Amino acid sequence: MLLVPVLWLRRRRRSGVAEIVEVVGQLAPRQPWWRRTVFLMAGSVGYGLFTAGFLAVSMAQQQGFKMRLAMQVLLLPCGLAALGAGVLILRYTRPRSARGAAQALLADGRKPVLYLRGFADDDTEARVDDQATVTLHSREEQLAGALGAFGPVIAVGRPGEPLPRLGAARFYLPHDDWQPAVLRMMELSQLIVLRLGLSEGLWWEAEQARATQPARKLVLLALDGLSGVAQRLDELLPAPTRLDEVTAGDPSASAVITFDSQWAPHVHPVGPVPGVKTSRGMLARQVARAKEAARAWLITFTPTHHVASAMKAALASVGVRKRTMAWRAHLATQTSLWKGIQLVTAMGLLGWLVVRALQPFGLG
Numbered sequence: 001m002l003l004v005p006v007l008w009l010r011r012r013r014r015s016g017v018a019e020i021v022e023v024v025g026q027l028a029p030r031q032p033w034w035r036r037t038v039f040l041m042a043g044s045v046g047y048g049l050f051t052a053g054f055l056a057v058s059m060a061q062q063q064g065f066k067m068r069l070a071m072q073v074l075l076l077p078c079g080l081a082a083l084g085a086g087v088l089i090l091r092y093t094r095p096r097s098a099r100g101a102a103q104a105l106l107a108d109g110r111k112p113v114l115y116l117r118g119f120a121d122d123d124t125e126a127r128v129d130d131q132a133t134v135t136l137h138s139r140e141e142q143l144a145g146a147l148g149a150f151g152p153v154i155a156v157g158r159p160g161e162p163l164p165r166l167g168a169a170r171f172y173l174p175h176d177d178w179q180p181a182v183l184r185m186m187e188l189s190q191l192i193v194l195r196l197g198l199s200e201g202l203w204w205e206a207e208q209a210r211a212t213q214p215a216r217k218l219v220l221l222a223l224d225g226l227s228g229v230a231q232r233l234d235e236l237l238p239a240p241t242r243l244d245e246v247t248a249g250d251p252s253a254s255a256v257i258t259f260d261s262q263w264a265p266h267v268h269p270v271g272p273v274p275g276v277k278t279s280r281g282m283l284a285r286q287v288a289r290a291k292e293a294a295r296a297w298l299i300t301f302t303p304t305h306h307v308a309s310a311m312k313a314a315l316a317s318v319g320v321r322k323r324t325m326a327w328r329a330h331l332a333t334q335t336s337l338w339k340g341i342q343l344v345t346a347m348g349l350l351g352w353l354v355v356r357a358l359q360p361f362g363l364g
Helices: 003-015 018-024 035-066 069-096 101-108 119-125 139-147 179-188 200-212 229-236 282-298 303-316 325-332 335-361
Strands: 113-116 153-156 169-171 191-195 218-222 254-259 265-270
Touching: 003 018, 018 101, 018 179, 035 069, 035 335, 101 153, 101 169, 113 139, 113 179, 119 139, 139 153, 139 303, 139 325, 179 200, 191 200, 200 218, 200 229, 218 229, 218 303, 254 303, 265 303, 303 325, 325 335
Parallel strands: 113 153, 113 191, 153 169, 191 218
Antiparallel strands: 218 254, 254 265
């Protein structure tokens, strides 16, 4: 009985993004129908090994002094071997099982976030930052996780790339006739996030967004202190950004820029999370310290986490509020671990159910 409403809701959700899917699916690379399924299955083995290895190594480190020496010697090498094998498998399978833009849109149903950047920035965004725990997820994956609070994140793929980068779901456009499709995608997207760079194509996109789209729809990322950005932005916008003042003239500083309905810029610097105000009273101060300690233990402040926090504040300043952006960026760093835990838990539960089912026949 539930099948009919489920299918109806699925059809309705997909109909809302049908036009966008048609645009992004025009030049989608053709792949055998079985390809993604095979690599997803192989990836599940990688997730299982990655998680089992991580848990084994963590147990050996934290509880090893309570174990017998033979158990500790066996647990640590086996855990490291499983962890390494999982990392290798996932590095190979994840790009080959990644969803394209059309698949991501159909799976989600919400209007997308259009991420525009120069192809030269792909290598920077593919970096995996060092953390307290092992992670496989790049800066772009963290950014896509944060922006997932709005909808699926899509981006134009580099022409001729053999495999898509992980993060924003890729779609492909003709090399010599890409502008009309980008303009159409700007209209159909609910948010445009543009990472400023040196490419003339990026500045053309910024000009078109300024001329054709509502002001609150555009978010500019001025990352890694590109020289000349502030001056060129001031030439593009009706009001000065004062970007150099906000970043205190630091040539390596970064900022997020949003706009109110009159295109007045709101510039928020990217950096460490500001300290909390001192609370009055001994109990209040102790509670504040406990919160900060818990936060420091739970969250590793990667560069992308700071960008997500700045985006959250910048968007809130123009009336767009998404409270989970910074948390989503953090959770994106541990996606492989959580998937592995879910897989191991599901397999353990399935095994337990099989044993219980066989017990009445004397086989359990």
